[in-house]
Amino acid sequence: MTAAIEDLLGPAAPYSWGFLDEQSKREIRRAILTAVAVPGYQVPFGSREMPVARGWGSGGLQVTLAIAGEADVVKVIDQGDDAGVNAVNLRRLIASTTGVATTTDAREATIVQTRHRVPEGPMRAGQVLVLQVPVPEPLRAVERGEAEQRQLHAEGDYARMWVSLYEDLVRHGVITCTTGYPCLVGGRYVIATSPIPRWDCPKLHQSEHLSVFGAGREKRIYAIPPHTDVEPLTFEDVPFEVERTPGAACVLCGAVEAYLVEVPGRGWVCSDTDWCARRRRAS
Amino acid sequence: MDPVLDIRGLRKTFTLHAAGNRKVEALRGVSLRVAAGEHVALAGPSGAGKSSVLKCVYRTYLPSAGAIHLRRAGGTSVDLARLPDHEIAGLRHTEIAYVSQFLRAEPRRTALTVVARAGMRGGMAADLAAQAAAEALGRLRLDRSLWDTHPILLSGGEQQRVNLAAATIAPARLLLLDEPVAALDAANRRAVLDLVTSLPTRGAAVLSVFHDPDILHRVATRVILLHAGQITADGAPADLLATADLR
């Protein structure tokens, strides 16, 4: 006699709350605590297999799922946009495995998971910014060997980073690093701010909120606690500059002091869609 | 008056390890003194050990036995045979000068600079040294056009004169001259010998090797004859050279 597929499957074992089992969450939380205790230090952790492929935010996702509680409100953006495909999928996954509320309003969220942007408006104390990081290692361009990279961080020897900035400046007249600009955290460790643009680096400095960086493929977590110094690496006589397009303004809300992206055929618009929408409602 | 240089029982034996540890005795107990204002010339046949004496004093050779006392400018006395290397090196730049046929190559310094720097090492200020260098080279009849040339490009005789200028520019207490006119023609030889003759009058003690007996007459206040590593005679040039066979 043939059986129906449903009979063969049996009752589905429910996912644990937040998809990850409790042991995994514990390990990730411990890694986050270490990261917060040593600002800018890349803490290795056992990165789990997630329903998103490596390179698609598995690290940020693990951080969010490890720290989310029932009362949390989660916002997910990709390049500033809540409606991007990846942001939507991640938000659905988080909501369906935790049941927490989600939002597009950065002011309401307790956890903001992001790829490539920090929300435009300032974040407040009690909020956690979770960043998805493809390449956590700022020294990768100047030193290939992992053991040597760790030795350099341990000794605070960033001479070769400085030399690469010098070379950049000599070759191009400006420092051309656009995303992942190296910053010195707490005067001790240099981090890759990957992949947020230079525009957003100042937002990390002496922030009210906690920033946690998760790299799933590279298996590292690092953090910047509130009220920590974050200084972009630059020479005394070469000021750190953010991206600007002279004369550009958002065609939707008119903002000039915001990170703008160009839409072919339309002009410049705010990258942070939520912030832009609120500005439009306010006016 | 105490001599500037007081050599006592100097022996030098070479051990040739590659030839079955064969020993060659170059000096077999040489004792001599040179006072300030004296010019003592060593004479004797080839292989007698004349140059060896100079080299032992300059410490190019390590004496095997004996003492080489140098009375320094301040009055203290040191035994060059027992002095550590770095102290010898210090003395070489200030109190002992050595002139040989061979010039230590300084490819990128001009002849004038080489001499001036020797003056500065001896304590002269840079501008004074430059001036004194010009005077020294002029006195030795080195052609002016060669002053800005690198010594490595000069002839043997020209190099010798640069050597001598460098050695005499600053007042050294002890001058060791090893055949300083060997490569010179008659006219240049005269200029050099004039300078050499003036050295004792400036208070230096001079110990030299010349193979030409006529020169010995002219420059030396005393002549010491060496034969097979030992001194055979010591006296005024006129007395010795009439009777001795120097070839």
Add this chain to the structure above:
Amino acid sequence: MSWALRVAGLGVIYGGGCDRCPERTGPAAGAADPGLDAVDASGPGASRVVCDRCGSVVAAWDVSFEVAPGESLGVIGESGSGKSTVLRTIAGDLTPWAGAAWLAALDGGATDLFTLDRAARRRLRAGDLGMVYQDPAEGLDLEISAGGNVIEPLTAAGWRHFVRMRSRAAELLGRTEVPVDRMDDLVHTFSGGMRQRVQIAKALATSPGVVLLDEPTSGLDASVAAGVLDLIRELSEELGLATVVVSHDFQVMHMLARRVLVMHHGRVVEEGLTDQLLEDPQHPYSQRLVAAAR
């Protein structure tokens, strides 16, 4: 302080080492008569670096010397003599098995270099101790510009002013006769002699008091080598550097060194003023070395 660098009892052993290593190696190991036996590499009194008890290689043993400010000391020997090993150990690239070393510039000479951790050794290399390697590719990053190489020790020493660093680099490259209009060219486009000059400029960047040079002119054409040696000598005098120069070439010693140590199979067999060593070598090995150089 009469010395800028002092080394005492330096020993470097590859492999575990045993308590018999020192006596089972070296020029006179087992030799009844340290005459020719002390030099040959065969026979019962053979001179060797490999300990026949444990197989470890005693690359250097019981090496001691001092270098005064403004003085240059040469270390001569053939391949395998341990001369480069000694230099690299002082520079911090190798770990010694025994011995100590002091720099006058470091705590007035009170701190043994070998007790410092890696970070402190790196700081030393960025500050008080310069090293020029035989192969410029070892001391330089060929993929960055000449200027970039020269400023690296400056950044390690905490310099953060772009214009000042660049002008210091230009000054040093000018001093080492690298054309300043090539300052931004990648070093792999430079000839061997020019690379060596860039290395020298880099070693001098932070005005160290002591500079170590390992076969600085090997692999260079004779005329190029003469220019580099000359440069080293002028700079040493001008800057009052204490230098240690390792070479197998007596010409180099004659040009650069006032005193020379002769090394053979890891030991110092003789030391003396350069002219004395060249004209009146005492040790059988020194005599053989000098004779071969003529």
